[in-house]
Amino acid sequence: MTLNEIFPSLLKSSALHIVLAIGLVISVSFEDDTPDVLQVTLNQEKAIEAISVDQKAVEQRIKELKNNDVSKKRKEEQRIKNLEKRANEARKKRQAEARRIKKLEQQRQAKEREKKKAEAATKKAKAKQKIEQNKAAKAKANKEKAEKAAKAAAKKRKKEEKALADAQKARKQKEVEEKRKAEAARQKALEEQLLQEQLAQEQAVRAKAKQQQVLTEVEKYKAMIMARIAQNFLKDEKMKGKQCRLNIRLAFNGLVTKAISLGGDKLVCEAALRSIRMADTLPVSKDRAVFEQLKNINFTFKPDF
């Protein structure tokens, strides 16, 4: 029997197996019913209700947490109000600034007006001088050479004066323009800075809120882990009033990878570790941020009687 003879049959058989395997993998999945109590979603209300059915201790703990939550929220609101107040103050400041700028402008205009008056006075003086010069010219009619020279000189001086006046005018205009521009730029920069400040503040507030949520989640899961341990915990009268500090490391699915006692009553610690081993998996959050906090946790376990 050569390979060529077998090959189509082999192909058929392989295809059959693959199809069967895929069918099995897709159709067969055994789900074991883990009680709903231990499945926690991020929805706080639901989670609390689910727990309250079974575990009074957890309920109490969560109520405390809730109270904490409320007070924290109130604080948060206060903070936001403060922020708003500050923003208002900033706005008022800005308005005051604007007013100040207006005043300055007015002062500047007054100065300009004075300058103009002074110019007019000089002009009048000049006109008088001209008339006098004319008179002198008439008087010196007979002295033509001198007169001509004087005339030329007067003309020259007039020209120079005119040029001077023009230059002065141009310079003044330029100055005014520059001043206005600088003012506008300054105002713009101020506004931008204020806006950015506000944005940053808002962002900070949001980040803080998120952090707060993660922290409360962590607290909740801690409480649930404690409850889980307490479930399997074998109590003894000797343990009354004693406690144990525990360090637990968890895998992403809640599997306990390591559990050690950090000190405390030996009896309680042993019993707690045994109970953790028995539980095998502990409730953890599916939220990544929350899990990061739960991955390696320390807490004090205290059996209640």
Add this chain to the structure above:
Amino acid sequence: MSSELSFFDLIIKASFLVQIVMLILLALSVISWTMIFQRQKVLKQAHVSSRKFEDRFWSGSDLSKLYNELSARTNSLEGLESLFCSGFKEFARLSKNNMASSGTIMDGTHRSMRVALSREIEKLEANLSFLATVGSISPYIGLFGTVWGIMNAFISLGAVKQATLQMVAPGIAEALIATAMGLFAAIPAVVFYNRFAHKVEKLDSNYGNFMEEFSNILHRQAVAKSETKV
């Protein structure tokens, strides 16, 4: 312990030896199905060709003409054709030399046909023993994997102070997969082995009948020849 155990997980998480057992069983299953498809094809072909040849044989055409036709393609003869050819060849050879009596001619012809028959049957039966072997041993292999897996599960259970059902169950489930696979390989192998064995038997008796009928015809011819000689 995840809340969901899929088929795939069970196989992946099993211990190394159990995985090897599963691999062996999978290979056996694939090979046995290959054999099944192949044998099915061969047997069907043999059945069809024997039916065709018988039709031609009994249509009353000249036997020597039929022989000439068939001997033109000696290397692709199968089933009844090769039986006929070898029988007719021997008969012609023996009857050419006139010394032989009709009894000796028939003896020789019969012998050569029997040889051809056993060759053909051998061809048909090839690989059937493999199917039988797979059918009988793969449950044992699967069982071995299961026993080993359960053993491991219990050994690891011994290390724990307080055993729960949750600890034992996945290990046993993993181990039982091996038995399931063994049965999966064995059942078709057994079913098809029986089916093919029956088919081969039928073909065998078919060939045998033809052989007897053909030798009958040849015997008649031989007797007629020897009578004319005398």
